[in-house]
Amino acid sequence: MRATDTADAVVVGGGTVGGWCAYFLRRSGLRRVVLVEKRTLGQGASSRAAGVVRTQGGTVWAVALGEWSRRFYLRQQDEIGIDSGFTPHGYVLPCFTPADVAAARERMAMQNGLGLEVRWLEPGQLDALNPTLAPGRTLGGTYCAADGYLHPPRNVVAYAVALVTSGVEIQERVTVRGLTIHGGAVTAVQTSVGEISTPLVVLTGGPELAQVAGLAGIRVPAGGARHQIAVTEPHPALAAERVPMVFDLSAGLYWRPEEGGLLFGMSNPAEPPGEARCVDEPYLARMRQRLADLVPVTAELGLRRTWAATIDYTPDHLPIIGPAISDAGTLAGVVVASAGGAGMMWGPGVARAAADVALTGTSDVVDVTDLGLDRFDAAGHSKLGTDPIALPFPEHAPQLPGTFTRS
Numbered sequence: 548m549r550a551t552d553t554a555d556a557v558v559v560g561g562g563t564v565g566g567w568c569a570y571f572l573r574r575s576g577l578r579r580v581v582l583v584e585k586r587t588l589g590q591g592a593s594s595r596a597a598g599v600v601r602t603q604g605g606t607v608w609a610v611a612l613g614e615w616s617r618r619f620y621l622r623q624q625d626e627i628g629i630d631s632g633f634t635p636h637g638y639v640l641p642c643f644t645p646a647d648v649a650a651a652r653e654r655m656a657m658q659n660g661l662g663l664e665v666r667w668l669e670p671g672q673l674d675a676l677n678p679t680l681a682p683g684r685t686l687g688g689t690y691c692a693a694d695g696y697l698h699p700p701r702n703v704v705a706y707a708v709a710l711v712t713s714g715v716e717i718q719e720r721v722t723v724r725g726l727t728i729h730g731g732a733v734t735a736v737q738t739s740v741g742e743i744s745t746p747l748v749v750l751t752g753g754p755e756l757a758q759v760a761g762l763a764g765i766r767v768p769a770g771g772a773r774h775q776i777a778v779t780e781p782h783p784a785l786a787a788e789r790v791p792m793v794f795d796l797s798a799g800l801y802w803r804p805e806e807g808g809l810l811f812g813m814s815n816p817a818e819p820p821g822e823a824r825c826v827d828e829p830y831l832a833r834m835r836q837r838l839a840d841l842v843p844v845t846a847e848l849g850l851r852r853t854w855a856a857t858i859d860y861t862p863d864h865l866p867i868i869g870p871a872i873s874d875a876g877t878l879a880g881v882v883v884a885s886a887g888g889a890g891m892m893w894g895p896g897v898a899r900a901a902a903d904v905a906l907t908g909t910s911d912v913v914d915v916t917d918l919g920l921d922r923f924d925a926a927g928h929s930k931l932g933t934d935p936i937a938l939p940f941p942e943h944a945p946q947l948p949g950t951f952t953r954s
């Protein structure tokens with residue numbers, strides 16, 4: 548590793564967003580792309596996720612990013628020679644109240660209008676598709692057969708391979724400490740082992756994005772919160788062909804098949820933001836009860852494993868893709884990227900769009916006009932509506948002061 552360096556572009560953070568972004572920048576023709584990661588690749592949120600890939604988003608941005616990412620996962624073998632382990636499986640969003648039904652039908656019309664093959668299931672059809680569900684509990688729901696899941700550690704392997712084979716320079720165990728700005732434009736990245744001169748920087752960081760951006764005087768109203776996952780022991784009734792993926796939006800609980808049992812995930816919206824250090828057993832017990840209520844066979848099953856990790860979130864549950872803005876105005880050459888807690892379903896799309904914005908200011912992956920930092924006011928409130936199909940994350944993120952070198 549060199550202590551002083553130059554690069555055509557530097558990407559900060561080696562999670563799925565930074566990893567795929569560096570790959571796309573290199574593929575666009577930049578000669579020297581450096582990825583700086585303070586731990587090792589994937590050691591943030593990206594290796595700890597549940598792997599759910601859902602195109603049935605609640606906004607046009609979510610649908611576009613989900614669909615672009617799903618298609619990317621399907622073509623990885625041809626493009627890279629390895630894949631993220633994406634398995635199409637089918638995803639149901641059940642409705643429990645007439646209000647749920649009205650919202651779901653409206654959403655489905657938007658999704659169908661954008662070309663997604665989402666269809667309505669009547670209650671009997673939903674029960675037939677999912678014989679593990681307690682019968683007669685729903686008022687129907689939406690279903691998309693193309694949705695699926697990937698294996699998060701394998702996704703880390705996939706982008707590591709893509710980075711190495713495409714010629715991105717990976718600097719692991721190197722911490723970014725700030726940016727050098729001259730005349731309103733970035734000229735270098737300061738790291739724990741020296742400076743990298745560059746005209747182009749993409750800032751990622753997942754749950755730590757606000758801190759990373761704060762190093763450069765950029766306020767990003769994003770945060771981290773505990774998200775936890777449990778996997779039940781196997782049971783013949785839970786064979787994968789009997790269990791579509793399910794998102795019980797009303798409870799903020801989702802599940803999918805895993806190793807002959809169910810993997811289920813949850814976040815407690817009442818919990819203050821912050822780093823996840825352990826499993827919240829009482830909340831897990833509450834969600835186990837809800838799961839047992841809807842999928843009775845799970846009531847008798849033990850848990851094979853549980854874990855908690857810090858998930859990234861934004862106040863409107865939407866991604867951030869856009870130029871960096873400090874108190875002194877837009878910082879030329881610096882782009883900020885966050886998948887807003889949906890980095891498995893949107894990550895490659897966010898990464899490609901961020902690379903596009905860094906290179907050209909726009910992207911054909913998704914319309915980024917409204918996705919930048921300028922949608923937030925000083926208190927971190929977004930002018931966009933909240934994406935309705937999201938985990939119930941905390942609503943407000945910490946605001947962090949930052950320092951940067953300007954001359």
Ligand SMILES: Cc1cc2nc3c(=O)[nH]c(=O)nc-3n(C[C@H](O)[C@H](O)[C@H](O)COP(=O)(O)OP(=O)(O)OC[C@H]3O[C@@H](n4cnc5c(N)ncnc54)[C@H](O)[C@@H]3O)c2cc1C
Pocket residue numbers: 559560561562563564565566583584585586587588589590591592593594595596597598599600721722723724751752753754755759774775776812855856857858859884885886887888889890891892893894
């Ligand atoms: C338990 C859990 C389950 C989840 N399940 C799903 C799911 O099913 N579907 C889905 O779509 N999403 C899911 N997510 C969310 C998804 O994992 C994240 O949105 C995604 O991983 C974020 O990717 P990232 O690259 O932005 O962040 P990260 O993967 O966190 O990567 C950021 C990197 O930046 C590095 N970094 C930080 N500061 C610095 C610095 N100063 N210098 C250098 N490097 C730095 C960190 O070390 C880290 O590796 C889940 C998350 C969790 C925690």
